Amino acid sequence: MERQKAESAAATANELERRVAELDARVREMDARARNAETRASAEADARRLAEEAARTAESSRKECESRAREEAARASLALQHARSEFKMTEAGASSREASLREAIDAERKRAEAAADNSQRLERELASARSDSTALRAA
Template sequence: QKATSAAATASELERRVAELDARVREMDARARNAETRASAEADARRRAEDSARTAESSRKECESRAREEVAKASLALQHARSEFEMTEAGASSREASLREAIDAERKRAEAAAMDARRLERELSSARSDSTALRAARDGAASQLENELARMRAALGEAERAREAAESSARDARAKTSAAESEWRAQASARAAAADGARRDAE
């Protein structure tokens, strides 16, 4: 009976060891998935920051073009005024031409300014999106780190439980072997005693 009980205990402990091994593998897989999600969040944040930098570069370029257009318009106006002061011949036609040139330059400058404002709005929107993504990424990263910490703690507990179960299983197997040896020794002794009694009887 002792040997049977020890064998049953050893079998139960081996089953628990197998279950703990399965839990350890499952936790390892969940930890790898969490690390993959953290990497994907970091990639999304980098893409958002690249978009923000691109928008900032475009805005600066448009502002530079707008300043160049304004400078050209100013130079054109100065040149036109100089020509107007140098001669009054054809003043009316020249004045009309100058007004047209000024209007054209003003329209170009206004268009450039509108482009600059539009790019400024796009940049502001991109910055807001980047801030939101960064906040979401930080929150997700913190959550993932906490989850990883919990998983690692659970993994350590499962590993320790598995080691304890393996140790118990080894002890149970040793006890089973000792019980079997004791039973065999007792059986041999009883058989020897029976043989001696039989010979005495003869």
């Protein structure tokens, strides 16, 4: 009977050892799964942080581009206003120069007409003087 008890105890011990080995294997498998899950979670957290940083960088870049675009639009508007002002000043200057040229041309034309009138008067006086001189010689 003792022998039977010893054999039964040995069988029970063997069964318990087998179960402990199975449980150890399951614990190792669960540990491996937990490490894999931690690695995946860490990788996902890193990817999320990288994506968030990329989104912040993209937003910052977008805002900077918008700011530059507004500055460029303001510069272009200012340049357009300056060009319009220059054009108006040039146009006014051209009109003023045109008026001055017209006045100068009119004055020159009047001087030329006066000189022509004076020349004709002098020619008449010369013709009259020649005629008088010829009449005096004949007399």
